[in-house]
Amino acid sequence: MTDTDVMPTRSLVSPGRIRDFFSPRSVAIVGASETSSWGINLMRSLELGGGAPQLEFVHPKYPELFGRRTVPTLRELDKPVDLAFVMVGPNRVGQILEDAAAAGIRNAVTLAAGYTEAGEEGRELQDALRRQAEDLDITLMGPNTIGFINATLGIAPWAVASHRAPIPGAVSAVFESGSMCRAAYEYTQAHAIGISHWVSLGNSAVMNTLDVLEYLIDEPSTRSIALFLETVRDPERFIPLAHRALAADKPVVVYKAGRSEEGMRAAMAHTGAMATNDAVVDSAFRQAGIVRVESLEELVATAGLLGHTRRRPVGRRMGVVTSSGGGCNVIADLAHREGLSLPPWSEPIVADLQVHLPPFAHTLNPLDTTGFGHARARPRPTKAEDDLMEIAVREPGIDFMFTMMTPLPSERPADPAFIESRMAIIGDIVKASPVPVFLASNTNLDVTDYARKLLHDNDLHLLPGVDLALRSIGYMLTWCDRRTSILDRGPISERIDPPGVVGPAGTWDEWEGRQLLQHGRIPVVPARLVTTAEDAVAAAAELGDTVVLKVCSADIPHKSDVGGVALGLSGAAEVADGYRRVTANAAVRVPGASVRGVLVSPMRPAAPELLVGVTVDPTFGPVLTVAFGGIWVETLKDSSLRVLPVSRPEIRDMLFELKGITMLTGGRGAAAADLDAVIDAINDIAAAAVSLGPDLVAFEVNPLRVGAAGPEALDVLIVTEER
Known part of the structure; x- marks a missing residue:
């Protein structure tokens, strides 16, 4: 089930409006019949709920349903009604909402399918439904929903089969899939897990997951919150709400579909949403204190445990x-x-x-x-x-x-x-x-x-x-x-300086990237940019006994792959020969490449090397990666991720999540690195990347050498949006 990309008017889904929506004293059932399983199930659920809201029946054909008098339209009700449960096809929903507004009804559940899940025509139909609900000031759940249960009040406008009364308790849940919502509810029944609110949102034309989450954070009977998500939308709102729930001591437990590539494709097909890297989702959830589980059973059992447990353990013994x-x-x-x-x-x-x-x-x-x-x-x-x-x-x-x-x-x-x-x-x-x-x-x-x-x-x-x-x-x-x-840790204060360096659109060459690093106070290995073999020899004599030569070209971001790097050169002859070799390799391997020149830097002795990179996730924005390996990073696959911004303690945690951390802490007789200086460098690299604003595509320092004198960037690759 899906939701549109256009956000509804927020007043329709304020916590106060949501509270009223879930607490109806009267319900008008529109379009039910005694031969339809939907209508039969809805009546059974309302009876089992025990809260006994006043029921009104609306049907243009039948004068009586379930032993009760009907009226042809909502306009002919002689009593005020809090909620309309609409059980008609999509071609009739619009008129029902017009009638509801005329009758003073401000809340509606829409069972009908055939909206965004049915393609572009259905999406247009749902957009029109959303606009209509806004114009009529109706808080709408659905379309394509099975309803909700408020077990605290015993109210269950729920259109699927129920065999037992809901068990009142402390777990509230919100689902972006009706079938998963139903299955999870049956699991609570099978395992005696008490619930507060159980919500199937359907396509979320108006009311969405975050609207209900915001309400549940302050809802007094809720002590834990379970969410089934098909995708993560609006992280700028979701993550702060998760932090609010954390501060309120209400755990948020999430089962998100789409971990595998196949799952992501299925979720995208179902929701039309852009997929995000699952490792980034893990990191964002962890940073926000969200519990991410692996199955529907884990979702319900974990939320049930957290909701029931008033005294939590202080340790793992x-x-x-x-x-x-x-x-x-x-x-x-x-x-x-x-x-x-x-x-x-x-x-x-x-x-x-x-x-x-x-x-x-x-x-x-x-x-x-x-x-x-x-x-x-x-x-x-x-x-x-x-x-x-x-x-x-x-x-x-x-x-x-x-x-x-x-x-x-x-x-x-x-x-x-x-x-x-x-x-x-x-x-x-x-x-x-x-x-x-x-x-x-x-x-x-x-x-x-x-x-x-x-x-x-x-x-x-x-x-x-x-x-x-x-x-x-x-x-x-x-x-x-x-x-x-x-x-x-408290709030994170993120330092974002203006770039101070105007770079090109697209890939920057290393010389341009070095200027931004230096502006950001990030330690960088000394370098001279030269354009002749003679200048390379002179620069080498100035910088030290042994040097490195690297071709400098925005068209050659991965220099070593094309023979554009020469290591460990000593003496004029080696340096001159190295210059000719790297420039010739570049010309042969990347014909037509625009070459600024050759960078000459002192050759550093072996030391632990890190990759520090920032990329832009389509959902969560800038993401920091720290990894061991230098040129071996893809082989070692030893990395840690965080969604930016991050605190210094969080960066320290990232380092200690790496399997190779003993290389920095003095393991196997090695000298311990100055971790505070490493953390400073990583923090400053992240700030330099974010300073590029919406133009940022990728920013990578690889390697960041961690030597006895402190961290030092040996190479940098920056990519910005093409303008």
């Missing part, structure tokens, strides 16, 4: 108690995948655990309770593993407890006393625990109505399956770490 030895092995493997540690139990805890364990049991973490433990006497019956968990949560060396539950009963047993007692005791342990406790089922099985009641009555949240549970916990901990880091 996990204690585990479970009645399965095999489960202990699986949990240990998955914990390693998520970067979780399993510290040993302290001696006092071991002593207490052994009281309830058989002699053959091992007091390890994860703890296998063996199924043969001894439960202590309680007023209510329980299992030994619950006593063991109650002891283990007191371990001072853990940050949270994890347990794999035995399967809950699928239906109420003839005598429910034991299971209900046990669940109450587990609920008490979780509430009293000094650390957060996370419960998981052993597999991703559906939660039955009876099991759901057991969980609800004891305020327990059951994660769906061990694998998904630990992955969700990993996402949560990463979000916690990232939130602290981002909020501690």
Whole structure:
């Protein structure tokens, strides 16, 4: 599903208007029939919602629907209505909106398809629909939507099959795909995940994802926000909203389609949007504190965990108690995948655990309770593993407890006393625990109505399956770490100086690029520009014993590929010969190239080399890349990305994300580099690139040599827009 590129009038989708949209006290259903599954499903959902909004029915043919009187048009309603749910084809939607406005209705859901997803003609139809909604002052959801659920108020104008009432809770979700929205909602039902708002936006002619996100950040029942995105639009608005959510302690979890090239093509075909490099999306989300997940199940499970968890762990040290030895092995493997540690139990805890364990049991973490433990006497019956968990949560060396539950009963047993007692005791342990406790089922099985009641009555949240549970916990901990880091850093002050150097349109030659580096106070290797072999010899004598010669031409950006570089030249004869060689190679390999001359620079000894580059992403704008390798950068593939602007601490993080960082920190006996100076140089390179403004295409310093005397740019390539 898609949205148009033209932004609607913002007043139609202000947080106040969105709040009213999702809180209708009355709904007019236009065009439903008793034989259409859409109409039947909508009625069923509204009944299951429980909020009982006043319903009015509008149909020109039928005097009665679902046992209620109808009127032919919205204009003939004798009561005010808050929301129109429009279930007619695209050729009739315009007239329905005119009638709605005449009846004083300011909110509408439009089910009809056949708009932007249907090609250019459909796009024009949707543009007209958007303009009409603006002219009529109607906040419109859709077209091509299945509706929404506000579980907090029990209101569910939702046109797909529902079999259970929504579970009120803390997760709100916004989807740019109706089928994914429906599937995710069914997953919440299957796994007893409570929701606040569940929204299918359809084609977003008027109301879009960011409008709803802005509303949800301040919506009091929402504690986590899940988004399914087909593309990222309007990052200038999205990223600040993500920062607002972060400051409000509301995690934003995103499942974005289009990671692979095939996925990007599919998303582009579906949305008409320009694709963006997926690594850039990852970086932008990470910088904004957005959790990016890999599947619909992860989206719902992670948002569910974050929404339910009021106490979050302060670290990654996990204690585990479970009645399965095999489960202990699986949990240990998955914990390693998520970067979780399993510290040993302290001696006092071991002593207490052994009281309830058989002699053959091992007091390890994860703890296998063996199924043969001894439960202590309680007023209510329980299992030994619950006593063991109650002891283990007191371990001072853990940050949270994890347990794999035995399967809950699928239906109420003839005598429910034991299971209900046990669940109450587990609920008490979780509430009293000094650390957060996370419960998981052993597999991703559906939660039955009876099991759901057991969980609800004891305020327990059951994660769906061990694998998904630990992955969700990993996402949560990463979000916690990232939130602290981002909020501690505060706002970024970006230095952007005017270029100070007027360059050409298109590719700059290296001499021109050097002028911009020097203007930006970026250390650059000394160089002389010469146009004869004799001048090259003189420059070499001035600069040192051993020099490098490089042909200087905007038409030859990759000089070494054409033999335009000569290294390690000493003495007049070598330098003169080198000059003739690089100029001859350029003339033969790139006939007609405009050559400014030859650059002569001192030959530097071997040292770690970085690539520092800025490119322009079509969605997010300037992106900084830092990589190891110099000429080997494509082979090593050791790089880190950030969307600009970035802070100095963020640049430091980029360096430490590189696998080769030990080359700069003194690994294997090498001298440690002045990292502050390296960070300064990277920051200044980014500022120089951004100073070119909208003309920037690419800006690359490769290599930035990191020697004992500090960083030094040895080469630069700049490309600006052709004018």
